[in-house]
Amino acid sequence: MTIRSLFFASYRDLAGTGELVLTLSASSTVADLVAQLRASSRTLALLPAAPAVAVNMTYAPLETALRDGDEVAFIPPVAGG
Amino acid sequence: MTIRSLFFASYRDLAGTGELVLTLSASSTVADLVAQLRASSRTLALLPAAPAVAVNMTYAPLETALRDGDEVAFIPPVAGG
């Protein structure tokens, strides 16, 4: 299945881009996506092992099962206001 | 001694005026002034026996001793804001 990952702020600096599209095996979870990303580059290895994520704009735990076409946003600590 | 009494809002309605100047015997207190005022007219008789007062713009108890020239403001329940 195809998963779109979004990176913001300090995580975008690590990814070197705001968006990556990856192909994952069926029944992958958010944790699997994180592991795959952390293994993909020297800087993305600096992504926390348990980052906050939003799946389709809803904050979701790492055990969340992904479905084809999901959008996973990696959310560094927020600091609005 | 001479005491200036100020009346506001509902108390001004009772006094029929915003200001009354009275002559009191020496060593009178605010309570004496209140008693004298309540005895002075049918409507001022409706002034509470223990109204809030400010002596020279400071909220003061009824036992406060008055001095010549003091200004005593009769303060109905306040309702600013």
Place this chain on the structure above:
Amino acid sequence: MATPSDGAVLLFWGVVRNQNEGREVNGLEYEAYAEMAEAKLRGIVTEAAQRWGVGEIAVVHRVGKLNVGEASVGIAVAAPHREDAYEASRYVIEELKRRVPIWKREHYLDGPSAWLGGAVPEPEVPA
């Protein structure tokens, strides 16, 4: 009125409502013991500024006749931190209502006007 070290600005307006305790109101009248009200407001502002380390506080209160929707009181607070701005603003409006010599007469659609009951200020000094 904010300075470069202020991170929060809070403006409060009290506005004349069209009803109070179920009765329709079509206007208000405020009366003040102006000189004392100003002195008490200055005192309240000083207390709030010291207690919350807030540099800038401004208060205005109207007197005379006001229509529904008009602002009767405005409180502006600028502070380094928002927590202090909220606390100081709230303190000023609550203390204003508790002890500043201002009175309110409501004009009703269905009858004569009436002075509103409110807070009885406590003595500030011993006898």
Place this chain on the structure above:
Amino acid sequence: MATPSDGAVLLFWGVVRNQNEGREVNGLEYEAYAEMAEAKLRGIVTEAAQRWGVGEIAVVHRVGKLNVGEASVGIAVAAPHREDAYEASRYVIEELKRRVPIWKREHYLDGPSAWLGGAVPEPEVPA
């Protein structure tokens, strides 16, 4: 935005300060996950409106570069009673800081810029 039954209007502005934790700041940059930030803000406003019976709440948050003294966020609340206006306003800013996907990079006088640490939003749903 107030209606005739509103007795209180509260405006909060968050303003860029000239310092943070002892370091001199000469500007900020906000980044947002705009679509999600808008959805989360709408949710927070709806929660506040229901919890405090407040009819009118508006929030704006700027993104991009801001200078010292510029407002980054504005929250306007109109409510029948002031207590609810203060509570609702405070709720909106605290929840915004807790879970709206917006990030802040500070530019310092004495060195490179840095993304600021902040709150880690909690999952909203079970796995």
